[in-house]
Amino acid sequence: MSDMISDADLIRALRKAAFSDGLKEACDAYLCRIDNDNDFEPETNGEHRFLDAILPFCRTVFDVGACVGEWSEKVLAIKPDLELHSFEPMAKAQQTLTYKVGGKAIINCFALGKVSGKEVFHSAENYPQLASSFERPWFSFENTRADTVDVMSLTDYCDRHGVGHIDLLKIDVEGSEMDVLEGGIDLFRQGRVMAAQVEYGGTWIAPRRQLRDLFDLLAGTDYVVAKLMPDGCRVVERYDPSLETYRYSNWLILQQEMVEVVRG
Numbered sequence: 001m002s003d004m005i006s007d008a009d010l011i012r013a014l015r016k017a018a019f020s021d022g023l024k025e026a027c028d029a030y031l032c033r034i035d036n037d038n039d040f041e042p043e044t045n046g047e048h049r050f051l052d053a054i055l056p057f058c059r060t061v062f063d064v065g066a067c068v069g070e071w072s073e074k075v076l077a078i079k080p081d082l083e084l085h086s087f088e089p090m091a092k093a094q095q096t097l098t099y100k101v102g103g104k105a106i107i108n109c110f111a112l113g114k115v116s117g118k119e120v121f122h123s124a125e126n127y128p129q130l131a132s133s134f135e136r137p138w139f140s141f142e143n144t145r146a147d148t149v150d151v152m153s154l155t156d157y158c159d160r161h162g163v164g165h166i167d168l169l170k171i172d173v174e175g176s177e178m179d180v181l182e183g184g185i186d187l188f189r190q191g192r193v194m195a196a197q198v199e200y201g202g203t204w205i206a207p208r209r210q211l212r213d214l215f216d217l218l219a220g221t222d223y224v225v226a227k228l229m230p231d232g233c234r235v236v237e238r239y240d241p242s243l244e245t246y247r248y249s250n251w252l253i254l255q256q257e258m259v260e261v262v263r264g
């Protein structure tokens with residue numbers, strides 16, 4: 001369009017622009033949009049598109065951090081004959097999860113973590129989606145509580161229940177994502193996971209985790225790491241410190257043959 005400013009003119013104008021809170025906010029929003037950060041809507045951030053692409057290849061799916069069952073309900077709506085294993089340690093969320101997918105999924109009332117045992121989970125009464133094994137004092141919620149819950153490693157669970165292969169592993173556990181992956185690293189080394197979706201963001205601050213941990217953990221395996229995008233995924237071949245924004249995003253761990261499936 002003739003009334004649109006060119007990229008070159010815009011860059012020159014930004015270099016000369018005086019400081020402005022509004023301009024800074026607009027630039028931050030632009031960066032988030034092109035990097036697919038801080039978009040919490042699965043319809044626009046690529047999550048639903050990813051499920052549409054990957055689920056036709058899936059039989060066994062794990063929902064780790066199922067909370068009240070929105071994701072579990074979504075994947076069953078797309079493919080009702082899935083063998084779905086949902087994991088949720090908090091009693092209040094379990095009730096809603098059971099109401100939504102009870103009888104359609106295997107509901108496990110415990111958490112997955114690095115090792116099998118017990119952990120203390122911290123939660124707020126009206127925010128079940130924020131329950132975490134890490135205290136976050138910067139949240140000023142009322143009616144908080146601490147509960148001791150059972151924890152099992154991913155490898156132990158699969159061994160005990162005869163799960164030979166996971167087609168899709170979704171992990172959204174408020175900062176414990178790396179613990180779950182570390183507890184299942186043998187499955188990745190054995191090629192027993194086809195694809196994983198891992199939530200990343202500010203929840204990784206409390207446990208002092210980095211995306212570098214993800215790349216280091218998968219070093220030596222044949223998996224591809226990619227960032228979920230609205231139109232597919234962006235493969236990231238090697239770690240770079242510039243990736244550590246702690247903005248909300250979803251990352252994928254894919255067997256090589258699934259990369260083009262997700263890219264579309």
